[in-house]
Amino acid sequence: MTYRIALIPGDGIGLPVTEAALQVAQKAAPGLLDCVTFPWSCEHYLQTGRMMPEDGIDTLRGFDAIFLGAVGWPAKVPDSVSLHGLLLPIRKAFVQYANIRPHRLLPGVEGPLRKQGFDILCIRENTEGEYSGAGGRVHVGTPDEVAVETSIFTRVGVERILRFGFEQARKRRGKLASVTKSNAQKYSMVFWDELTHQIAADYPDVEVSHYHVDAICARMVMAPETLDVVVASNLFGDILTDLGAAIQGGLGFAASANINPTRSAPSMFEPVHGSAPDIAHLGVANPIAAIWSAAMMLDHLGAADAAARIMAAVEATTAQGIGTVPGQDRTEVITAAVLAALD
Amino acid sequence: MTYRIALIPGDGIGLPVTEAALQVAQKAAPGLLDCVTFPWSCEHYLQTGRMMPEDGIDTLRGFDAIFLGAVGWPAKVPDSVSLHGLLLPIRKAFVQYANIRPHRLLPGVEGPLRKQGFDILCIRENTEGEYSGAGGRVHVGTPDEVAVETSIFTRVGVERILRFGFEQARKRRGKLASVTKSNAQKYSMVFWDELTHQIAADYPDVEVSHYHVDAICARMVMAPETLDVVVASNLFGDILTDLGAAIQGGLGFAASANINPTRSAPSMFEPVHGSAPDIAHLGVANPIAAIWSAAMMLDHLGAADAAARIMAAVEATTAQGIGTVPGQDRTEVITAAVLAALD
Numbered sequence: 001m002t003y004r005i006a007l008i009p010g011d012g013i014g015l016p017v018t019e020a021a022l023q024v025a026q027k028a029a030p031g032l033l034d035c036v037t038f039p040w041s042c043e044h045y046l047q048t049g050r051m052m053p054e055d056g057i058d059t060l061r062g063f064d065a066i067f068l069g070a071v072g073w074p075a076k077v078p079d080s081v082s083l084h085g086l087l088l089p090i091r092k093a094f095v096q097y098a099n100i101r102p103h104r105l106l107p108g109v110e111g112p113l114r115k116q117g118f119d120i121l122c123i124r125e126n127t128e129g130e131y132s133g134a135g136g137r138v139h140v141g142t143p144d145e146v147a148v149e150t151s152i153f154t155r156v157g158v159e160r161i162l163r164f165g166f167e168q169a170r171k172r173r174g175k176l177a178s179v180t181k182s183n184a185q186k187y188s189m190v191f192w193d194e195l196t197h198q199i200a201a202d203y204p205d206v207e208v209s210h211y212h213v214d215a216i217c218a219r220m221v222m223a224p225e226t227l228d229v230v231v232a233s234n235l236f237g238d239i240l241t242d243l244g245a246a247i248q249g250g251l252g253f254a255a256s257a258n259i260n261p262t263r264s265a266p267s268m269f270e271p272v273h274g275s276a277p278d279i280a281h282l283g284v285a286n287p288i289a290a291i292w293s294a295a296m297m298l299d300h301l302g303a304a305d306a307a308a309r310i311m312a313a314v315e316a317t318t319a320q321g322i323g324t325v326p327g328q329d330r331t332e333v334i335t336a337a338v339l340a341a342l343d
Numbered sequence: 344m345t346y347r348i349a350l351i352p353g354d355g356i357g358l359p360v361t362e363a364a365l366q367v368a369q370k371a372a373p374g375l376l377d378c379v380t381f382p383w384s385c386e387h388y389l390q391t392g393r394m395m396p397e398d399g400i401d402t403l404r405g406f407d408a409i410f411l412g413a414v415g416w417p418a419k420v421p422d423s424v425s426l427h428g429l430l431l432p433i434r435k436a437f438v439q440y441a442n443i444r445p446h447r448l449l450p451g452v453e454g455p456l457r458k459q460g461f462d463i464l465c466i467r468e469n470t471e472g473e474y475s476g477a478g479g480r481v482h483v484g485t486p487d488e489v490a491v492e493t494s495i496f497t498r499v500g501v502e503r504i505l506r507f508g509f510e511q512a513r514k515r516r517g518k519l520a521s522v523t524k525s526n527a528q529k530y531s532m533v534f535w536d537e538l539t540h541q542i543a544a545d546y547p548d549v550e551v552s553h554y555h556v557d558a559i560c561a562r563m564v565m566a567p568e569t570l571d572v573v574v575a576s577n578l579f580g581d582i583l584t585d586l587g588a589a590i591q592g593g594l595g596f597a598a599s600a601n602i603n604p605t606r607s608a609p610s611m612f613e614p615v616h617g618s619a620p621d622i623a624h625l626g627v628a629n630p631i632a633a634i635w636s637a638a639m640m641l642d643h644l645g646a647a648d649a650a651a652r653i654m655a656a657v658e659a660t661t662a663q664g665i666g667t668v669p670g671q672d673r674t675e676v677i678t679a680a681v682l683a684a685l686d
């Protein structure tokens with residue numbers, strides 16, 4: 001059995017971390033991954049006028065999974081091109097509705113909080129809501145200008161992400177936190193609250209809490225150990241997972257999976273960090289988030305053992321103090337340590 | 344000179360903290376405040392069917408300032424009533440467009456972060472944006488249900504809050520962080536970014552940074568000392584200020600002012616915390632956020648000396664370890680210590 005993987009290293013530090021992640025994955029699961037690399041990136045845009053070819057989505061559809069390094073180079077290419085021309089369309093086209101992001105401290109990593117023990121799994125809705133792209137502007141450039149941006153939430157969209165969250169909670173510590181802002185947004189967020197109540201009835205074994213997004217942000221900092229699975233909308237999940245990355249020591253440790261649970265299309269795995277063009281030339285990008293994301297990919301493809309061995313190797317590496325301080329170790333030093341720990 | 348103050352203690356811990364704040368303010372500025380108390384609250388709603396009388400806004404308009412404890416008692420009254428029937432309409436009706444929330448550690452308070460030194464002033468847009476209340480639901484209760492929620496940003500609304508932020512930055516360390524999510528929300532947030540660029544031209548002495556909301560949440564936890572004035576939309580400001588409250592030790596320390604900078608209507612001062620109905624009977628509500636908010640009120644009314652004396656007394660109190668640990672000291676013990684420190 002081999003799986004066909006589309007690699008999109010992207011821009012900046014996306015390239016070295018993708019290479020690192022692939023080396024580790026190939027060693028942990030020899031022969032399992034058959035990779036094709038696509039040069040789709042801001043560089044590609046500058047040459048071709050597109051982040052990916054017109055048939056890019058169709059090309060990707062034939063793969064078993066996608067691994068993305070990072071895209072974006074704001075000084076050269078506006079976000080409206082780089083993100084809306086690649087990352088966001090892939091998430092939507094392949095109905096990767098569950099964006100899964102684990103937040104815990106790896107051994108040896110000293111996060112910014114005094115508190116050390118927490119293990120949170122954020123499940124972010126990835127296809128609609130505040131990222132629907134609906135809106136417009138009138139009277140542009142005049143004193144009367146108005147911009148509107150509309151969040152669209154559908155029952156199918158909200159239900160499936162909540163059910164996914166409940167299933168995950170069942171496999172973990174049985175606690176689910178549903179995040180809204182229903183005290184201020186009375187259409188979308190009240191709807192989300194109602195669906196949470198309804199679906200909770202199917203999961204009597206899961207303990208449900210309702211938080212407003214402001215309150216759960218505070219909780220992630222004051223009492224992260226009280227959280228288990230956190231389910232949130234596209235925007236709130238985005239915010240919570242950067243905060244989750246922060247409390248776990250930084251974006252260098254934040255992995256993610258954009259999952260299509262029905263498997264009707266490929267899922268995509270990517271570190272949460274961006275392309276960091278400002279530090280891309282320094283050679284100190286931390287590959288751990290990318291390696292962790294590759295482990296999530298193997299797990300999704302059914303190679304749970306290889307995934308577990310990668311995570312054990314990552315933990316052995318950070319426990320030695322390698323890769324634990326941002327900017328301290330070179331990418332290849334960290335990668336070599338993880339590869340060695342796989343032996 | 345006396346100022347007429349409308350006191351709305353509200354619900355739960357709103358009552359004791361309002362009393363504490365007023366005692367301190369009266370002692371710091373004897374004879375300056377002429378207070379009228381309004382019983383508007385969830386209790387009031389249960390008796391009268393309204394959070395405040397129909398002419399509540401008109402009544403308040405005659406005052407120089409409003410002091411609000413906290414409203415809300417979700418078990419008895421839904422948020423849609425308690426907040427949309429009092430707090431949010433006051434902010435909008437009186438064009439209190441600048442919600443100011445200071446975040447720094449008081450002496451003796453050990454926050455959740457390892458880092459100790461930071462001093463952030465969040466300026467939150469308070470009248471439009473994601474809290475516009477526009478939206479709707481169709482096919483309610485069916486599998487096809489869709490809910491939409493529309494954020495409305497106007498040039499007048501965004502410009503005035505940005506200018507207010509730039510003015511504050513000028514009075515402080517000269518740094519302004521503008522918060523958007525323009526890489527995902529391409530109408531409202533791109534508009535905000537454009538206006539930030541335009542207005543920045545009028546403030547060449549202020550150093551401007553642009554952050555996405557996810558990135559600045561991470562920064563508030565990883566490197567809060569790098570931030571000075573932070574300007575954000577209604578929702579993003581809500582999120583950032585709860586996070587700000589968390590890093591300053593909790594909601595017991597988070598003060599706020601809802602300012603109408605034109606002074607065409609009264610401004611409102613309120614601790615950021617809610618009514619905390621679950622702990623309201625314990626007598627351990629921390630009045631410091633409310634006392635700090637009262638100091639902001641005195642400052643706004645022109646009594647800068649009295650405001651400074653209150654803050655010195657608060658700092659003397661927390662430096663002794665009184666009121667620094669949530670739930671440890673009784674409300675009246677903390678209040679007595681602040682009153683004593685005013686002598």
Ligand SMILES: CC(C)[C@H](C(=O)O)[C@@H](O)C(=O)O
Nearest residue numbers: 083088238241272526527557
């Ligand atoms: C780059 C940006 C559009 C993206 C998002 O907000 O989804 C990123 O922040 C993420 O979290 O994956």
Ligand SMILES: CC(C)[C@H](C(=O)O)[C@@H](O)C(=O)O
Nearest residue numbers: 183184214426431581584615
């Ligand atoms: C109670 C709620 C509507 C309110 C808000 O979000 O504005 C509160 O969280 C605040 O920050 O003042």
